[in-house]
Amino acid sequence: MTALNWNRLDDEGFERLLFALLSDVRGYDNVQWLMKTNAPDRGRDVSAWRVRADELTDVDRERVIVQCKHWPNRSVSPVDVAEVLAKVTLWEPPPVDILIIATTGRFTADAVKKVEDHNAHRTRPRIDMWPDSTLERLLDRRPHLVASFNLR
Numbered sequence: 080m081t082a083l084n085w086n087r088l089d090d091e092g093f094e095r096l097l098f099a100l101l102s103d104v105r106g107y108d109n110v111q112w113l114m115k116t117n118a119p120d121r122g123r124d125v126s127a128w129r130v131r132a133d134e135l136t137d138v139d140r141e142r143v144i145v146q147c148k149h150w151p152n153r154s155v156s157p158v159d160v161a162e163v164l165a166k167v168t169l170w171e172p173p174p175v176d177i178l179i180i181a182t183t184g185r186f187t188a189d190a191v192k193k194v195e196d197h198n199a200h201r202t203r204p205r206i207d208m209w210p211d212s213t214l215e216r217l218l219d220r221r222p223h224l225v226a227s228f229n230l231r
Contacts, residue, residue: 083215083230085151085183093149094124096228097181101127101145103221108140126170129177141176144204148182151211155186157193160206164197167204174203181209 088096098112110127125145132138146163148155160180167175180186186194186208194206209217218225225231 081215081231083211083218083225085149085211085230087229088149088183090147090149092228093183094147096224097145097147098125099224099227100217100221101125101143103224106130107143142173143177143179144170144175145179145181148180148184150182150184152184154184155180155182155190155208157187157189160190160193160197164206176204177207178204179207179209181214183211183214185210185212 085093094112098110101107102110106129108128108130110125112125114124124147127143127145129141129143130138131141144167148159163178163180167178180194191208194208198205218230
């Protein structure tokens, strides 16, 4: 796995990449990129439904919101996490089950702690952190997206 050149993307390109990634993955439905980049989206850049089929209990659908932070030279702080989390109620109903904070940078130690503390209480939404390393791993499995966004 090699590093991706995040500087080839602008903010809109990063949102487009996350939209394309979720659209490309089996198990995500109704992927939407509804608002212009840098619009007052209240932190909702991309939304989708994660659909899991279980032969015994039918189908489970979880509402997923993705907050995109194209910050290759900056880390997500606990204040950034708190700001996004505070906006969740503005997107409901229906309830948000999973909040993904995706960044081309990393998370500070305090931001990781804040997310882990939040998730330990099992309150909605569960927060998933997608730093650059996670995105590189996800995109390594999808070379067509890496090529179409000219990330190498």
